[in-house]
Amino acid sequence: MHEYGLVQEVVLLLLKKLQEGVCPEAGNMEVVLRVGGFAVHSVAATRQAYEVLTKDTPLESSRLTLTISPVTLNCPGCGYQETLGDDQVDPHDPLPLAECPRCGQVGPVHGGRGVESLELVCD
Numbered sequence: 001m002h003e004y005g006l007v008q009e010v011v012l013l014l015l016k017k018l019q020e021g022v023c024p025e026a027g028n029m030e031v032v033l034r035v036g037g038f039a040v041h042s043v044a045a046t047r048q049a050y051e052v053l054t055k056d057t058p059l060e061s062s063r064l065t066l067t068i069s070p071v072t073l074n075c076p077g078c079g080y081q082e083t084l085g086d087d088q089v090d091p092h093d094p095l096p097l098a099e100c101p102r103c104g105q106v107g108p109v110h111g112g113r114g115v116e117s118l119e120l121v122c123d
């Protein structure tokens, strides 16, 4: 599964932070994660991966606030810009293209592929 690799990296990073003494009271932790639109297929799958991968770790009880950055089409022909849903673009495509709904020209799609920001908040 695509999400697992990404979430695994995030979880390892967070566990390292905890080992370094961030959030000594591991009671109420919030993990704020923002990932690029090409990095994951769905919020649900990412959450599920997080749940599975944090099980039996100090992060098990943490809350995950997940934001997925939109993927956008910038038409080279008419300048039209559109935010695409995750079902409109194949994240595995190394050079994703989409057809402009206004003029029909095919243009490149822009979006992030990795973790854009990660924050560990503790109360």
Ligand SMILES: [Zn+2]
Pocket (backbone or CB within 6 Å): 075, 076, 077, 078, 079, 080, 100, 101, 102, 103, 104, 105
């Ligand atoms: Zn266009």
